[in-house]
Amino acid sequence: MSSSNQEGAAKTQPRPTIKAVRGTRDLLPDQTPLWNHVESTARAVFARYGFGEIRTPIFEDTSLFSRSVGEETDIVSKEMFTWEDRARAASEKAQSLTLRPESTAGVVRAYIEHKLGETGSLQKLYYIGPQFRRERPQRGRYRQFWQIGAEVIGPQTSGSESPLRDAELLEMLASYLDELGVKGWRLELNSVGNAEDRTRFNVALREALAPVRERMCPDNQRRAETNPLRVLDSKEEQDQDIINALPKIADFLSDASREHFAQVLAALDACGVPYHVNPRLVRGLDYYTRTTFEFTVTTGLGTQNALLGGGRYDGLSEMLGGPKAPGIGFAIGEDRLILTLQAQIEEAERDAKQAGSDIESQVEKARKLDAYIAPLSAGQNAAALKLARDLRKEGLTIEVGDGSFKLRKSFDTADKLARHIMLLGEDEVASHTVTVKTFATGTQERIPREALLKVLRMIPG
RNA sequence: GCGGCUAUAGUUCAGUGGCAGAACGCCGCUCUGUGGCAGCGGAUGUCGUGGGUUCGAACCCCACUAGCCGCCCCA
Numbered sequence: 097m098s099s100s101n102q103e104g105a106a107k108t109q110p111r112p113t114i115k116a117v118r119g120t121r122d123l124l125p126d127q128t129p130l131w132n133h134v135e136s137t138a139r140a141v142f143a144r145y146g147f148g149e150i151r152t153p154i155f156e157d158t159s160l161f162s163r164s165v166g167e168e169t170d171i172v173s174k175e176m177f178t179w180e181d182r183a184r185a186a187s188e189k190a191q192s193l194t195l196r197p198e199s200t201a202g203v204v205r206a207y208i209e210h211k212l213g214e215t216g217s218l219q220k221l222y223y224i225g226p227q228f229r230r231e232r233p234q235r236g237r238y239r240q241f242w243q244i245g246a247e248v249i250g251p252q253t254s255g256s257e258s259p260l261r262d263a264e265l266l267e268m269l270a271s272y273l274d275e276l277g278v279k280g281w282r283l284e285l286n287s288v289g290n291a292e293d294r295t296r297f298n299v300a301l302r303e304a305l306a307p308v309r310e311r312m313c314p315d316n317q318r319r320a321e322t323n324p325l326r327v328l329d330s331k332e333e334q335d336q337d338i339i340n341a342l343p344k345i346a347d348f349l350s351d352a353s354r355e356h357f358a359q360v361l362a363a364l365d366a367c368g369v370p371y372h373v374n375p376r377l378v379r380g381l382d383y384y385t386r387t388t389f390e391f392t393v394t395t396g397l398g399t400q401n402a403l404l405g406g407g408r409y410d411g412l413s414e415m416l417g418g419p420k421a422p423g424i425g426f427a428i429g430e431d432r433l434i435l436t437l438q439a440q441i442e443e444a445e446r447d448a449k450q451a452g453s454d455i456e457s458q459v460e461k462a463r464k465l466d467a468y469i470a471p472l473s474a475g476q477n478a479a480a481l482k483l484a485r486d487l488r489k490e491g492l493t494i495e496v497g498d499g500s501f502k503l504r505k506s507f508d509t510a511d512k513l514a515r516h517i518m519l520l521g522e523d524e525v526a527s528h529t530v531t532v533k534t535f536a537t538g539t540q541e542r543i544p545r546e547a548l549l550k551v552l553r554m555i556p557g
Numbered sequence: 558g559c560g561g562c563u564a565u566a567g568u569u570c571a572g573u574g575g576c577a578g579a580a581c582g583c584c585g586c587u588c589u590g591u592g593g594c595a596g597c598g599g600a601u602g603u604c605g606u607g608g609g610u611u612c613g614a615a616c617c618c619c620a621c622u623a624g625c626c627g628c629c630c631c632a
Contacts, residue, residue, distance in 0.1 A: 118623070170630050174558075198632085227632080232558075235625070236632080243632060315629070326630090380631065390632090398626075405632060429632030472590060505584095507592030521590060533591075540591080 119231070119239025127434075129463075134276065134433055135224055138244050141272045142222045145264065147246055150221040152202035158192035163415055164201040166382030168322055171197050175229045195228035200383075200409065200425055201416070203247050208418030218254040218261075222246040224430070235435070236400035242430035245406075249413070249423030257410065257422040259356050262387045263363030265424055269391060269404065270369045278393065278433070279440055281403065283370065285389035286377040287357040288325075289349045291411050294385070297348040298324060308338050325378045344375055353386055360387055383409040387424065396439025397432055404428035466492040466552070467532075468510035472521035474499035479525050483518070483545075490549055511535050516552070 116122060123131060139149070162172050177195040196202055203221055206212075212219050224244045231237060248265060250256040266283065273281050288294060301324040309320045312327075312335045319326045330339060349357070364371055379388045388407035397403070406426025413421035467487065471480040477499045484494045495513050497506050510517035519531040530548055533540040534555055543551050 115623080175630080229631080231630070232628095233624080234627085237630090241632070245632090399628090400631080402632060427632055432632060502585095503590060504588075504592060509592095511592060517592085519590070523590090531590085535593085538593095 117239075119233040121238065130434060130437060131430070134430060134437070135244065137276055138222070138224065138272060138428075141268065141275060142246060145220065145268050147220040147222045150203055150206060150223050151225070152199065152206050152223065153196075154226065155193050155195050156202055156205065158194040160201050160205055160416070161194055161197060164204070164381075164383050164412055165198065166380075169380055169382065171229060171380070175231050177228050177230055197229045198227055198381075198427060199223050199225065199243060199245055200247060200412070200427070203245075203425075204249065204409075204412050204416060204418070204421075204423070207249055207421065208413060208416060212249075213251050213413075213419050213421050216251065216254060218248065218250040218256055220246070220248050234400065235398045236429065236432045238431060243427040244430050244433075245425060245427035247423055247425035249421050249425075251419065251421060256424075259359035259387075260363060262356075262360045262408065262424055263367065263369075265406075265426065266360075266364060266371070266389060267367045267369050269426060269428075273391065273403075276433075276437065277440070278403075278436060280394055282372065282392050283389060284372050284374040284377050284392065285360075285387060286345070286374050287349060287353055287386050288345055288378060288384060288388050288407075289353045290385050293345075293348050293350050293353055294325075297343065297345050300343045300348065301325070301327075304342050311335075312338060323380075326380065328376045328378050339376075345378075346375055356386055379405060379407055383412040383415060385410045389426075393436050395443070396436045400432060402429070403432050403436060465495050465514040467516040467518050468495050468497060468506075468514035469518045469520060470497045470501070470503070470506035470510060471499040472503070472519060475522065476520045476525055480520050483520065483530065487549070492549075492552070516555070 158176070158178050161176065165172050167173065176197055179193060181191045181193050183190045203223065207219060207221075222245065225242065226240050227243050228240055230239060233239060246265070246268075248256060248261050255261065266285070270281075270283065289297065302320075305320045305324055305327065309317055312320070313330075313332045316327050316330050316332060316335055319330070327335075328339060328342065328345075346354075361371070361373070377388060377390065379390075384407040386408040388405075390405040391403045392401045393403045394401065404426055406424070408422070408424045410422040412423065413419060469480045469484055471477050480496050480499075484496045487494050497509065501509075507517060515535060517533050517535070519533070521531075524530055524542075528545045529542050530545060531540065531542050532548075532552070532555075536556070541551070
């Protein structure tokens with residue numbers, strides 16, 4: 097192989113290619129329809145429950161997250177994309193900014209900033225957007241990932257603290273997953289009590305852990321120190337006996353918290369939403385109180401089996417310097433939801449193939465354009481584009497070829513993309529007609545331009 | 558942040574020290590206004606990047622980068 101390297105000087109130096117940075121990725125057109133479906137279904141379902149969309153900034157003051165999510169959490173202590181925004185004037189201080197690792201804090205910040213509590217009414221807000229965490233990428237875990245979330249928040253007089261709200265939110269999630277066709281989801285929930293309950297429990301837990309800590313694995317020893325609650329949901333086999341003997345949060349709930357939780361469960365029962373109470377379900381974010389929950393799924397996610405998580409945050413607004421505004425919310429891992437659906441679609445297609453039916457070709461057919469316009473030579477290019485313009489204005493989906501293409505190539509391309517091919521040669525242009533061939537039937541007809549739309553609508557396929 | 562596995566054509570992958578390969582896809586021709594089928598032909602490429610060992614490296618060694626799997630954590 098002799099590549100002409102003699103004029104090496106003329107050869108452009110190979111430039112290093114730039115790739116999407118670690119943990120981020122592109123979603124190409126073969127992916128985005130499913131994403132849009134997941135999102136538009138969310139919008140439709142949430143609207144039925146009276147939710148409105150909120151869009152908050154993608155970056156915020158760093159202290160918003162350290163104050164809400166919690167200084168000691170992994171998210172804040174080592175997983176945030178944070179940078180110092182430079183001061184624009186000598187009198188100004190540099191501000192620490194952070195790409196949002198989650199959206200609840202930003203939504204509550206907006207609630208406070210816009211004094212939404214002053215309206216007196218319950219706020220039901222949902223959002224769809226990217227979040228950022230500097231974790232090691234893995235299946236279902238990316239550094240830029242998408243969440244679909246919702247928050248119900250308001251002054252106590254708006255009923256924001258009612259267990260009805262908890263149950264409604266969970267029922268909405270169940271309906272959403274069902275409507276998307278997610279199979280085999282499992283709802284686990286628990287109550288972690290109010291702030292006082294949690295404080296008392298934490299003290300008791302530390303006391304109980306002190307004498308047995310040495311016998312646990314290093315991870316749990318560290319947790320016992322930094323965040324004792326998290327010892328409870330450790331999966332470490334060796335430590336299970338110790339963990340099972342630890343105090344249970346249920347025994348530390350105040351009467352009010354206990355009653356609240358009971359009412360949530362009663363409402364779920366009434367709605368027929370299946371659930372599993374998991375006394376060891378503890379969520380990592382500092383702001384959670386009382387009801388906490390997650391939905392898990394067994395298909396497609398590997399060990400990242402949590403599809404969504406959420407809970408109450410009755411004290412969050414006050415943590416951020418706002419008025420008392422109890423609330424509850426959730427965040428769906430959209431990337432994980434998509435992975436789950438893709439795995440389940442693949443499974444269904446495999447089953448369908450075995451059963452002899454042909455889903456795949458139906459999907460393909462649904463995606464095809466109405467027509468492909470093939471100018472037979474460059475002389476018809478302008479006329480082809482004009483025809484496309486007219487038909488697109490009528491709502492048809494059209495692709496236009498190029499007069500330089502050989503007819504064979506036009507047919508090949510057209511058959512891949514569209515249901516009809518429209519041939520536009522000198523004859524057609526002169527006689528104001530179009531030759532239309534329908535791939536499904538193989539029939540071909542010369543149709544006057546004026547009648548084209550009418551005829552096209554009558555042709556099947 | 559830690560551990561394991563992986564990286565070769567557009568895609569899926571084979572190639573374990575001696576000429577860079579297959580299938581699918583792509584392009585061309587058979588066939589210049591009628592495609593799908595078939596036949597023939599063609600291009601696939603920094604073998605992830607950089608270094609080392611060797612007469613010789615896609616192959617062995619080291620480092621880096623990225624992906625996957627697991628841990629941690631979380632959606």
